[in-house]
Amino acid sequence: MKKLSVVIISLVLLSCEAEDNNxxxxxxxxxxxPTMATKLKMGEFxxxxxxxxxxxxxxxxxxxxxKVVLLDPLNSQNGPDLKVYLSKDxxxxxxxxxxxxKSTAGKQSYAIPGNPNLDEYPYVLIWCQxxxxxxxRVELQ
Amino acid sequence: MKKAVLIWVLTVFFTQTxxxxxxxxxxxxIGSSQGSVSVLVQHDWELWKSKKFAIGAGARFTSYFxxxxxxxTAPAELTSGSTGPFVIFKENIEENIDTFxxxxxxxxxxxxxxxxxxxxxxxxxxGFNIDAIGFSFGGSKxxxxxxxxxxxMESGKPTAFNILLISDNDxxxxxxxxxxxxxxNEKWGIKLGAQFLFTEYTTDSEVQQLPEPNGRxxxxxxxxxxxxxxxxx
Numbered sequence: 001m002k003k004l005s006v007v008i009i010s011l012v013l014l015s016c017e018a019e020d021n022n023x024x025x026x027x028x029x030x031x032x033x034p035t036m037a038t039k040l041k042m043g044e045f046x047x048x049x050x051x052x053x054x055x056x057x058x059x060x061x062x063x064x065x066x067k068v069v070l071l072d073p074l075n076s077q078n079g080p081d082l083k084v085y086l087s088k089d090x091x092x093x094x095x096x097x098x099x100x101x102k103s104t105a106g107k108q109s110y111a112i113p114g115n116p117n118l119d120e121y122p123y124v125l126i127w128c129q130x131x132x133x134x135x136x137r138v139e140l141q
Numbered sequence: 142m143k144k145a146v147l148i149w150v151l152t153v154f155f156t157q158t159x160x161x162x163x164x165x166x167x168x169x170x171i172g173s174s175q176g177s178v179s180v181l182v183q184h185d186w187e188l189w190k191s192k193k194f195a196i197g198a199g200a201r202f203t204s205y206f207x208x209x210x211x212x213x214t215a216p217a218e219l220t221s222g223s224t225g226p227f228v229i230f231k232e233n234i235e236e237n238i239d240t241f242x243x244x245x246x247x248x249x250x251x252x253x254x255x256x257x258x259x260x261x262x263x264x265x266x267x268g269f270n271i272d273a274i275g276f277s278f279g280g281s282k283x284x285x286x287x288x289x290x291x292x293x294m295e296s297g298k299p300t301a302f303n304i305l306l307i308s309d310n311d312x313x314x315x316x317x318x319x320x321x322x323x324x325x326n327e328k329w330g331i332k333l334g335a336q337f338l339f340t341e342y343t344t345d346s347e348v349q350q351l352p353e354p355n356g357r358x359x360x361x362x363x364x365x366x367x368x369x370x371x372x373x374x
Contacts, residue, residue, distance in 0.1 A: 085292070092285070094293045113290050130209055132244045132285055 023082045027106035032070055037062040040118060041140035045074070045126075048090075052077045053136025057124040059112075067115065069098055069124055072107040081130035084110050087123040090137050101126060160187045161374065162195065168318070168368030170336040175207030175246075175362055177338055179316060182373075183256050183270070197256035201272060203316045205248045205340050205362070212241040212284070212358035215341055217309035219355055229308040239349045241297065241342065241358040243284040248299040248340040250277040250314040264324050271317035273305045277341075284358075286348040297344040300357060309359075314340045318366055328372050336366040 042058035055074035061067050069086060076082070082104075087095035098110035112118075118140075126135040162185045170177045183199025214220055219237045221228040252275030258268030277299040286293050303313030320334030340360050347354035 092292065092294060095291075097287070097290045097292055129242070129285065129287075132209070132242065132283075 022080050023076075023078055023101050024103045025078060025105065026103060028103040029107050030070075030102070030109045032060075032068065032107070032109035034058075034060060034070065034072075037068065040067075041122075043124070043138040043140045045076075045136045045138050047077070047136050048134040051079070051133075051135040053126055057138040057140065059118055059140060065115075067112040067118065069110045069112060070107070071110075071124075074103075074105060074108060076101065076104045076126055076136060078104050079128045079133075079135060081128055082135065083127050083129045085123075085125040085127045086112060086116075086118075086121045087125050088121055090123055090125075090134075090139070092125055092127055092134065095125070095127075096121065097129075160192055161185065162187060162197075162372065163374040164370055164372045166332055166368045166370040168332060168336070168366050170338070170364035170366035172362050172364040175205070175210060175364070177203055177205045177316070177336065177362075177364060179203040179336075179368075181254070181270075183254065185256060185258060187260070193260045195256070195258040195260065195268075197258065197270075199254050199256060199270075200251065200275075201254050201270075201316060202251050203249070203272075203314070203338070205246070205250075205314070205338060207246045207360075207362075208244070210243055210246050210360050210362075212243060212246075212340075212342055212360045214238045214349060214355060215309065215312075215357040215359035216355060219349075219352065220309045224310055226307050226310075228310060237352055239358075240287040241284045241295070241344065241348070242287060243282050243297075243342065246282060246340065246342070246360065248277055248279045248314050248342075250299070250303055250316070250340075251275050252303055252315060254316075264330075265322070267321045269317070269319050271305060272303065272315040275303045275313075276301055277303055277314045281345075282342070284342070284344070286344070288349065288351075293348060295344045295346065295348045297342040297356070297358070300341040300343045311339060312341070312357075314338075320366070322370060324370070324372070330370040330372070332366070332368040332370055334366050336362075336364040338362045338364060 037060035082101040085095040185195040185197035221231040252272035256270040324330035344356040347356040349355040
């Protein structure tokens with residue numbers, strides 16, 4: 001049974017890597033000026049589930065009260081259906097989906113909808129939604 | 142006298158007008174990242190003198206398995222805004238439909254079924270069967286409940302009770318097939334067709350809260366099916 005589980009998990013992980021990658025790889029440089037906003041929290045990415053993700057993430061509140069997650073820099077392994085989650089825990093137990101990962105590299109900003117209490121969401125995740133696999137995470141501090 | 146007439150009519154009805162066929166078959170079906178294996182035993186009554194049409198009943202065990210399958214809000218009162226027989230003609234209310242994404246769904250169901258069949262000749266026939274009532278079982282599975290930009294991980298189990306009603310009024314896991322059969326001898330044959338399989342999970346808590354609390358989520362799978370038939374009688 002253990003062997004079967006390992007085979008199934010491996011197939012799932014492989015499938016997440018072998019699918020046609022639908023996240024662009026061209027580095028981007030979003031227009032977001034951190035000097036015009038207040039930095040709330042930040043942290044450094046670590047890869048999870050044997051995936052490679054590096055870079056920094058931070059939350060900001062701009063002068064209009066809009067809260068933003070900024071990934072700068074980011075370098076992520078590619079995969080299908082990659083999303084950016086703002087999560088209450090490291091395993092996407094309860095999260096806000098900030099949208100598709102815009103690119104596997106570069107500076108990118110994501111508006112946080114609904115004005116949530118960010119103290120309740122201390123994690124930023126790069127998450128393969130289709131296969132329910134985490135690629136990388138940041139604990140914001 | 143009335144009794145005698147009734148006995149005579151019934152005797153003619155069952156001995157002259159009808160003949161019976163009993164068979165078992167095993168079918169596997171496959172679709173996109175999903176599949177099923179089913180075992181069916183059914184009894185058909187061939188009607189009228191021509192015996193071309195048959196109506197039947199039976200029991201079917203279906204085991205469904207998939208990977209990364211999207212289940213959507215199931216109850217008709219949410220998907221169609223009503224529960225009457227005309228929900229089949231109603232458009233889905235998209236804003237009421239949320240998603241429960243299950244990584245490895247696996248549902249087993251045992252249902253009584255209804256079968257309709259037309260026989261071209263002794264070797265070739267076509268038909269349709271559909272599960273009517275039964276029960277389902279299977280292990281608890283984790284899934285990702287998605288409601289717009291909000292999400293939560295939750296676990297769920299196959300909905301225990303299955304019943305065929307109309308369209309989204311259905312409850313639980315129900316299998317149906319549109320098939321063609323070919324018998325290469327008196328006992329053995331093959332079946333090819335399309336399988337339309339509903340599977341349903343009920344989450345441990347009612348994760349969907351709007352427009353009203355709901356924990357039932359349904360997946361509708363269209364699969365290509367092939368099977369082997371053995372005529373019992």
